[in-house]
Amino acid sequence: MEEKKTKAKKKPSKKSEFEFCKVCRFHHDQGPRHKYFPRHKELLSAFLNRFRSKIADVRFFLKNPSFLRPQEESQNRVWCVFCDEDIVELGSSFACSKAINHFASSEHHKNVKQFLWKHGPSMDCADDFKISDADVAKWVRKCTALGNKDASSCRGQLSSDIHNNKLEFERTEKVQTHYINPNDLNDVKPLLYNTNEYQISHSGVTHYGSHLNVNASHLPPGVIGMTSNSSSLYGDSTGNVHTGAPPPWLNPNGGNIYNQSDITKVQEKLPAKTSKLNPHRVGAAWAERRKIEMEMEKRGLAVNSNTDADWLPNFGRVWQSGTRKDSRKEFEKEKRKLVVTESISMESEERKLVKTESISVESEEPIQIQPYVSKRARAMKSGE
């Protein structure tokens, strides 16, 4: 620590170390001053404008999601200058889907901030290079709508190749389920290509860069320097892709149930704003519970939500005098009655059906219909 401090103190006296400026594409020793130089500023504005036009293209697809044909996958790619990353749309079913998720990711946001801090001009334009979560959510909704609508036409297009067709649909499913939580970076990405297991474990030479899990004994002598994670390879009871264990997203018992520690973790993360709200407000307990549930859903943990087909919200009906629960009971009773009478009349006559269908507040039944007079008005009338 002390060494560092002394270095920092000495720095202003001598020229700072050489570093590479991404924008000007040369090495300089001007230190942080460099970003105020007119040439740098000029180049920076051109640099950012170039990227703006790129992100404008992505935004176009954000607004109008469209399917990405497999043959165009390789052409649809974006270089992110902030993260120094090539975003290739291999295996995505919607145009620019990976780019959109990348620009919405927190990692990218961090890199944009860092870049602007380092190269200028100011943080004001940071939002130009990001995509907000709200937009992504909207886009996901549109995509799912599009997926539902175009499912049939898509099937028609790809029906020539059965294998491709199946793959494409699997991908759409995975993409949709995955993109619901764009911030969830810890997720295990689904494997989109069939890996050749023989190659991975035996040749080693071409694959060691991406598969660090390969057992050290299989590696050629040249790559001994690589860290090999051999302990987790066979010692792990759950196994991995090489041992033929089921992938984590197919785990039957792991995904559905969330344990208490998860809940407490989520609870800790919730903003302190909730404590400011009135604890006796309407549905406070429900809101707290639901918030935790939503947070869990956001993280990708499945939650046994109560949104089944028969769920009904709390409601007090017009003609109901009891509690709100009575309203629901009454409604359910009505519904049952309606179903029963309907089924009977279906069997017997059509005329009866018409009669039972017209059970409603404004029915044309022979029952006497009269206007509603409030209690107060009634009392006043009787008083007169």
Next chain:
Amino acid sequence: MESVLLPTLTKKEEIDRIINNTIDKVLVLRFGRTSDENCLLLDDILEKSARDVSKFATVALVDVDSDQVQVYVNYFDITLFPSTVFFFNAHHMKLDSGTADHTKWVGKFHEKQDFIDVVEVIFRGAMKGKMIVHCPLPPERIPKYQLLYKDV
């Protein structure tokens, strides 16, 4: 013509979802059909004020002609269009406006500010734990209607 800004719900699941996902905000559900003139007037007001009330309310439209929302149309006793139902934290909020039906707002609002006032009163009431609130509008601005009922 469909609304540009406000989401239109046509399925029960969509309504369930929006009720379940609106937390600590008033949920305004407009039941009606876009072919109706009064409904369009109301939609216009809702659309214009949705942004103003966005901090404490969410507005959504429900198409009553859709088969899949008939459950809610029956459950909420919706017989006149347009009808507006209010929720807070998945709890139904009642509004006493001096008319026969306290469970919903029937008809249109005269102007934007009327709607904002009503939603605000509901929000304030709900934050104080009240399930029913009094309508802040003067009686001449509340649409009049008659409810007919079946038995005594």
